[in-house]
Amino acid sequence: xxxxxxxxxxxxxxxxxxxxxxxxxxxxxxxxxxxxxxxxxxxxxxxxxxxxxxxxxxxxxxxxxxxxxxxxxxxxxxxxxxxxxxxxxxxxxxxxxxxxxxxxxxxxxxxxxxxxxxxxxxxxxxxxxxxxxxxxxxxxxxxxxxxxxxxxxxxxxxxxxxxxxxxxxxxxxxxxxxxxxxxxxxxxxxxxxxxxxxxxxxxxxxxxxxxxxxxxxxxxxxxxxxxxxxxxxxxxxxxxxxxxxxxxxxxxxxxxxxxxxxxxxxxxxxxxxxxxxxxxxxxxxxxxxxxxxxxxxxxxxxxxxxxxxxxxxxxxxxxxxxxxxxxxxxxxxxxxxxxxxxxxxxxxxxxxxxxxxxxxxxxxxxxxxxxxxxxxxxxxxxxxxxxxxxxxxxxxxxxxxxxxx
Amino acid sequence: xxxxxxxxxxxxxxxxxxxxxxxxxxxxxxxxxxxxxxxxxxxxxxxxxxxxxxxxxxxxxxxxxxxxxxxxxxxxxxxxxxxxxxxxxxxxxxxxxxxxxxxxxxxxxxxxxxxxxxxxxxxxxxxxxxxxxxxxxxxxxxxxxxxxxxxxxxxxxxxxxxxxxxxxxxxxxxxxxxxxxxxxxxxxxxxxxxxxxxxxxxxxxxxxxxxxxxxxxxxxxxxxxxxxxxxxxxxxxxxxxxxxxxxxxxxxxxxxxxxxxxxxxxxxxxxxxxxxxxxxxxxxxxxxxxxxxxxxxxxxxxxxxxxxxxxxxxxxxxxxxxxxxxxxxxxxxxxxxxxxxxxxxxxxxxxxxxxxxxxxxxxxxxxxxxxxxxxxxxxxxxxxxxxxxxxxxxxxxxxxxxxxx
Numbered sequence: 001x002x003x004x005x006x007x008x009x010x011x012x013x014x015x016x017x018x019x020x021x022x023x024x025x026x027x028x029x030x031x032x033x034x035x036x037x038x039x040x041x042x043x044x045x046x047x048x049x050x051x052x053x054x055x056x057x058x059x060x061x062x063x064x065x066x067x068x069x070x071x072x073x074x075x076x077x078x079x080x081x082x083x084x085x086x087x088x089x090x091x092x093x094x095x096x097x098x099x100x101x102x103x104x105x106x107x108x109x110x111x112x113x114x115x116x117x118x119x120x121x122x123x124x125x126x127x128x129x130x131x132x133x134x135x136x137x138x139x140x141x142x143x144x145x146x147x148x149x150x151x152x153x154x155x156x157x158x159x160x161x162x163x164x165x166x167x168x169x170x171x172x173x174x175x176x177x178x179x180x181x182x183x184x185x186x187x188x189x190x191x192x193x194x195x196x197x198x199x200x201x202x203x204x205x206x207x208x209x210x211x212x213x214x215x216x217x218x219x220x221x222x223x224x225x226x227x228x229x230x231x232x233x234x235x236x237x238x239x240x241x242x243x244x245x246x247x248x249x250x251x252x253x254x255x256x257x258x259x260x261x262x263x264x265x266x267x268x269x270x271x272x273x274x275x276x277x278x279x280x281x282x283x284x285x286x287x288x289x290x291x292x293x294x295x296x297x298x299x300x301x302x303x304x305x306x307x308x309x310x311x312x313x314x315x316x317x318x319x320x321x322x323x324x325x326x327x328x329x330x331x332x333x334x335x336x337x338x339x340x341x342x343x344x345x346x347x348x349x350x351x352x353x354x355x356x357x358x359x360x361x362x363x364x365x366x367x368x369x370x371x372x373x374x375x376x377x378x379x380x381x382x383x384x385x386x387x388x389x390x391x392x393x394x395x396x397x398x399x400x401x402x403x404x405x
Numbered sequence: 406x407x408x409x410x411x412x413x414x415x416x417x418x419x420x421x422x423x424x425x426x427x428x429x430x431x432x433x434x435x436x437x438x439x440x441x442x443x444x445x446x447x448x449x450x451x452x453x454x455x456x457x458x459x460x461x462x463x464x465x466x467x468x469x470x471x472x473x474x475x476x477x478x479x480x481x482x483x484x485x486x487x488x489x490x491x492x493x494x495x496x497x498x499x500x501x502x503x504x505x506x507x508x509x510x511x512x513x514x515x516x517x518x519x520x521x522x523x524x525x526x527x528x529x530x531x532x533x534x535x536x537x538x539x540x541x542x543x544x545x546x547x548x549x550x551x552x553x554x555x556x557x558x559x560x561x562x563x564x565x566x567x568x569x570x571x572x573x574x575x576x577x578x579x580x581x582x583x584x585x586x587x588x589x590x591x592x593x594x595x596x597x598x599x600x601x602x603x604x605x606x607x608x609x610x611x612x613x614x615x616x617x618x619x620x621x622x623x624x625x626x627x628x629x630x631x632x633x634x635x636x637x638x639x640x641x642x643x644x645x646x647x648x649x650x651x652x653x654x655x656x657x658x659x660x661x662x663x664x665x666x667x668x669x670x671x672x673x674x675x676x677x678x679x680x681x682x683x684x685x686x687x688x689x690x691x692x693x694x695x696x697x698x699x700x701x702x703x704x705x706x707x708x709x710x711x712x713x714x715x716x717x718x719x720x721x722x723x724x725x726x727x728x729x730x731x732x733x734x735x736x737x738x739x740x741x742x743x744x745x746x747x748x749x750x751x752x753x754x755x756x757x758x759x760x761x762x763x764x765x766x767x768x769x770x771x772x773x774x775x776x777x778x779x780x781x782x783x784x785x786x787x788x789x790x791x792x793x794x795x796x797x798x799x800x801x802x803x804x805x806x807x808x809x810x
Contacts, residue, residue, distance in 0.1 A: 019548050019690050030547050030726065124545065130691035132537075132545030140529065140537030142435050143424050143711030268697055271676040285424050285708035286535035286698065292673055293694035303690035306548030314726050321435065321719050 002035040002313055003067040007084055008075035009042040009055065012098050012125070015302030016072050017051050020309075027306065031313040038068055063087050070312060072305055073097040082106050089113040089121060096308040098125035098301050104199035104215045107206060108325040120320050122308035127153065127200045128277045130300030131293035135311070137207045137281065138323050144283035146208040148248035150405060153200040155275035155295040156184045156191040157223050157243045162273045165231045165240065171224060183275060193222035194243065194258040201245030204279070205256045209249050211328040219257040219336050226260055230400050233346060233374045234262050236367050240270045244405055253334035261405040262344050268292075269405070337383040342376055342404040345389070349373040349396035357396070360388055372399065407440040407718055408472040412489055413480035414447040414460065417503050417530070420707030421477050422456050425714075432711065436718040443473055468492050475717055477710055478502040487511050494518040494526060501713040503530035503706050509604035509620045512611060513730040525725050527713035532558065532605045533682045535705030536698035540716070542612045542686065543728050549688035551613040553653035555810060558605040560680035560700040561589045561596040562628050562648045567678045570636045570645065576629060588680060598627035599648065599663040606650030609684070610661045614654050616733040624662040624741050631665055635805050638751060638779045639667050641772050645675045649810055658739035666810040667749050673697075674810070742788035747781055747809040750794070754778040754801035762801070765793055777804065 004020070006013050017037060020027065028034055039062050040054045049055075059080075062068055071088045073095055075081040082102045088095050089110060097103065102110070103126045114121035124134045128151070137146070152158050156178060163174040175192065178184035190196045198215045206212040223243050234241050239262035247256045263270045268290045272278035277295025282288055294300040311320065345361065347353075350370045357363060362378025373396075380388070389398055409425070411418050422442060425432065433439055444467050445459040454460075464485075467473055476493045478500055480486040487507050493500050495518060502508065507515070508531045519526035529539045533556070542551070557563050561583060568579040580597065583589035595601045603620045611617040628648050639646050644667035652661045668675045673695045677683035682700025687693055699705040716725065750766065752758075755775045762768060767783025778801075785793070794803055 023548055023550060023690065026550060027548060032726075131694055132541040135545055136537040136541060139716060140540055140709070140712045142715050143428055143432060143708050145428060145431060266678075268673075268676055271673055273671075283708070285428065285704045285711075287702075287705055289536055289696070289698035291694070291696060294692050297692075299690045300692055303548050303688070304545070306690075307545045310547045311544060315720075321437075 002033065002069055003038040004035055004070045004072065004309070005039040005041065005062045005068045006037060006072045006074060007041045007059070007081070008073070009040050009044070009046060010074065010076070011298045012301045012305065013040070013042070013072070013074035015298035016074060016305045019299065019302045019306045027310055030310055033313070035313060038065070059084055063091050069093055070309060071095045072309065073099055073102070074305070075099065076101070078102060078105060085110055085121070086113060089117055089119060092117050092119055094120040094312045096122045096305055096312065098123070098305055100126040100196070100199040100203060104202045107203065108212045108327045111322060111325055115322065120312045120322060122311060123203070124308045125301045125304035127203050128279055128291065128293065129155070129295040129297060130303045131277055131279065131291050131295065132304070132307070133204070133279050133291050134207060136291065137204070138321070141281060141283050141286065141289070144285045146281060146283045148246070148282040149201070149204045149208055149279065150269065151201065151204065151245045151279040152242050152269060152272045152277050153197040153245045153279070153295065154191055154243060155277060156188065157197070158272065158277070159183050159275045160192070161223060161226070161241060161243065164226070164228055165235070168228050170228055171226060192224055194220045197243060197245045197258045201247050201256055201258060204245070205247035205254060206325045207323055208247060209254050210323070210325055211254055211332050212325045213254065213256045213328045213333060219259070221259040223260055227400070229372070230346070230402065233367065234344065237262070237344070237365060237374070237376060238265050239263060239404070240265060241402065242269060242272070246405070250334065254328065254332055255334040255336065255339055257336070260402050262402055263405050338381055340379050340381045342379050343385060344374060344400065344402045344404065345377055345398065346372060346374045346400040347392070347396040347398055353396060357392065360392055376404065407438065407474055408443040409440055409714070410444040410446065410467045410473045410476045411442060412446045412464070412476060412478045412486070414445050414449070414451060415479065415481070416703045417706045417710065418445070418477070418479035420703035421479060421710045424704065424707045424711045432715055435715055438718070440718060443470070464489055468496050474498055475714060476500045477714065478504055478507070479710070480504065481506070483507060483510060490515055490526070491518060494522055494524060497522050497524055499525040499717045501527045501710055501717065503528070503710055505531040505601070505604040505608060509607045512608065513617045513732045516727060516730055520727060525717045525727060527716060528608070529713045530706045530709035532608050533684055533696065533698065534560070534700040534702060535708045536682060536684065536696050536700065537709070537712070538609070538684050538696050539612060541696065542609070546686060546688050546691065546694070549690045551686060551688045553651070553687040554606070554609045554613055554684065555674065556606065556609065556650045556684040557647050557674060557677045557682050558602040558650045558684070558700065559596055559648060560682060561593065562602070563677065563682070564588050564680045565597070566628060566631070566646060566648065569631070569633055570640070573633050575633055576631060597629055599625045602648060602650045602663045606652050606661055606663060609650070610652035610659060611730045612728055613652060614659050615728070615730055616659055616737050617730045618659065618661045618733045618738060624664070626664040628665055632805070634777070635751070635807065638773065639749065642667070642749070642770060642779070642781060643670050644668060644809070645670060646807065647674060647677070651810070655739065659733065659737055660739040660741065660744055662741070665807050667807055668810050743786055745784050745786045747784050748790060749779060749805065749807045749809065750782055750803065751777060751779045751805040752797065752801040752803055758801060762797065765797055781809065
C-alpha cells in the first residue's frame with residue numbers, strides 16, 4: 001500500500017484527489033499495487049468535501065510519517081512550496097508538482113536532492129497543463145539533439161489574443177471579460193506581462209539543453225501593447241499574433257525569451273486558439289513535433305500530476321532516468337543583441353516612404369496606408385533593429401514592432 | 406556493452422543505424438553504458454556503406470549470439486519479420502519495431518511472449534512515424550480512461566488530399582505526382598484504400614482499450630472516390646476532407662474504422678497538412694490532446710525506433726510496464742450498423758428537393774446548385790443512413806456520401 005499526501009487543496013489539489021479517486025481502478029491496475037490518500041494539507045477545513053477527514057494543517061505530520069512515500073505539491077508560489085518540497089525529498093519521499101514557479105527557480109537543486117536521496121521529483125504538469133511534454137522530451141525525443149522549442153504556453157493570453165482577433169475587441173475589454181469568466185486572475189500581471197510563460201520556457205529550455213536559466217533574467221515582453229489594428233495588419237500579411245516562449249541553442253549558447261510573435265498561418269502553432277496550449281519541438285532527427293491540448297484547468301492539470309504519480313509508483317525510483325540540470329552560467333547564455341529574426345514594423349509614415357524604409361530594413365513586403373505603413377523586415381539582429389528603429393523614429397514614429405517566429 | 410542487431414537495411418533500418426551513430430554520445434550518456442551495432446541482417450550487401458562489415462545474411466547468427474540483447478526489426482511485411490521477432494523474444498532478446506503490419510496482426514502474441522521471457526517488445530515507430538504517441542498513451546495518459554482516438558495516420562493520402570484541396574488537381578493526377586516524388590509507392594493500394602491506416606488505428610485502439618481487433622475485419626474506406634468537387638463543397642460548408650482512423654468505446658463495445666471524414670476548420674486535425682500526421686486522443690480527465698509531426702521518413706521514424714531502444718537499454722526489462730493486450734472477441738466489437746454520425750450527402754437533385762430531403766435526413770444545412778445538392782444530415786446510424794440513401798437514390802442519385810468527424 002502506497003500512502004500519498006497532497007499539499008494544497010485548491011483547484012489542482014482537489015482535482016488530483018478527484019482523479020486518484022475516480023480512476024482508482026485503472027491506476028491501481030497500471031501500478032500493480034493499491035494506494036491511498038492519507039493526508040491533505042491546507043490552511044482551511046473542507047467540512048463538506050468527501051476528503052474532509054484527510055485534511056490536516058501541520059506539515060510536520062506528513063514529513064515525519066514514514067508511511068508516506070509520495071507527495072503531490074499543489075500549493076503554488078515559491079514559499080513554503082519550495083521549503084516543503086525540499087523537506088520531503090530530504091526525508092526520502094518522492095514529490096510531484098504542477099508548480100512552475102518552484103521548478104523554474106529551484107529545479108536544479110530539487111532534482112539534485114531527489115537524486116541524492118534516491119527518490120523522484122517530477123513536474124509534467126508544470127508546463128502545458130494536461131499536455132504530455134516533459135516526459136516525451138525526456139524519453140521519446142531522447143535519440144535527438146533538440147535545437148529549439150517554441151510554445152504557446154499561457155492559456156489566458158492565448159484566450160485574449162484569440163478574442164481580439166476573432167471579435168475585434170480591444171485588449172482591455174477582453175481582459176475584463178476573461179476575468180469575469182475566470183480565465184484571467186484579478187491581478188493578471190504574471191500572465192499578460194509574460195512571466196508565467198517565462199517560467200515555462202525556462203523549464204523547457206532546461207529539459208532541452210540541461211541548463212536552467214533564471215526566469216527573471218530572460219528577455220520578456222507581454223501582450224498589453226498589442227492592438228486590434230496590429231492583428232488586422234498581421235492577418236493581411238498572412239500571420240496570427242501569438243505570445244511565444246522561445247528557446248534555442250546556437251554555437252553552444254542558449255537563448256530563452258518570451259514575446260509576441262507573428263506566426264505564419266501555414267504552421268501548426270497558428271491554429272492553437274483560445275485557452276489551449278501548443279508546444280513545437282525542433283530536433284535534429286525527428287524534425288518538428290507538436291504537442292497540443294488544454295494548458296490549464298482542474299482535471300487536465302491533475303491528469304498530468306497523476307501520470308507522474310503513476311510513473312513513480314510503478315518504477316522503483318532508482319530506475320527512473322531523471323533529467324539532469326545544471327544552473328546556467330553567463331557563458332551558457334546567448335547575447336540577446338546577436339539574436340536575429342524578421343520583424344513586423346508599423347510606422348507613422350506615408351506610403352511614399354516605402355523605398356527609403358525598404359533600404360533601411362531590407363524589407364520586401366509592405367502593406368497599410370498613409371500614416372500606418374507596415375513592413376516585414378529582413379532577418380536582422382536585435383542590435384541592428386534597435387539602431388535602425390532609433391534612426392528612423394525621428395522622421396517616422398514607430399507604432400509597433402513585433403518579431404516573426 | 407550492449408550489442409544490437411538490426412534486421413533489414415532499407416530506409417528505416419539504415420536510418421536507425423545513422424541515428425545510433427550520429428547521436429551515439431547523447432544516447433550513451435542517457436543510457437549510462439556503451440552500446441554497439443554488432444550485426445545488420447539483409448539479403449543484399451552494401452559494400453559502399455560505412456556499416457558494410459556488419460552486414461550478414463543468416464538470421465541464425467543473430468538469434469544464437471548470446472551477446473546480442475536488443476534487436477531492431479525493420480524488415481516490413483508479415484513474414485519473416487513476425488517469425489524472426491518471435492524467435493528473438495523466445496531467445497531472451499528485446500525487440501523494437503516500426504512494422505505496423507506485424508504489430509497489428511501479431512501484437513497480442515508478441516507482447517505476451519516478451520512478458521513470458523522477461524524482455525520488451527516496443528513499437529513507438531509503428532504509428533505516426535517520429536511522433537511520440539505509443540509511450541504517451543501508455544504513460545502520460547495512464548491516469549485517464551481513453552474514450553476515443555482520431556488520427557490522420559497516413560502521410561501519402563494526406564499529401565494527396567492536401568494537393569487536391571490547395572491546387573484543385575484530381576486524385577489520379579496527384580497520385581502520379583506523389584509516386585514520382587517518392588511519397589507514394591508504385592503499388593499504392595495499401596495507402597489509398599486505407600489498409601495502412603487500418604493497421605495503425607487497430608494499434609491505437611489496442612493501446613486505448615487493451616483489445617486488438619483484426620485489421621482486416623474493420624470497416625475501411627479509402628480516398629479513391631474523393632473528387633475536387635467534394636472538397637469544394639466541404640470547404641463551402643466549413644470543413645476539410647481527411648482520411649481518418651477512428652476508434653471509440655461505447656457501452657463496453659469498441660469500434661475501429663477508417664474512412665474519409667469532413668473535419669471542421671475550427672478543430673486542430675484540419676490543420677494537419679501534406680505528409681504530416683496528427684493524432685487526437687479523447688480522455689476523461691485531460692479532455693483532448695493532439696500529437697503532431699512527421700508520420701514517415703527515414704530519420705523521423707528512426708528517431709522513434711531509437712527512443713524505444715534507449716527506453717529498453719536504460720531500464721531493466723522487468724521494470725518497463727508494457728501494455729497488456731488481449732485479442733478482441735465478437736462481444737468486444739461494436740455492431741457498425743449502430744454507429745451514428747453526421748454525414749455530407751451530395752445528390753443529383755434540384756434545389757427544390759431540399760425540403761423533401763431535409764425531412765428524410767433531418768438535414769439543416771444545404772449548399773450547391775441544381776443537379777448537385779449538398780447537405781449535412783442529422784446524426785444518423787449507419788443502418789438508418791443505408792436505408793434512407795437506398796430509398797432516395799431512385800429519385801435523386803447519390804453522388805457522394807462522406808461522414809463527419
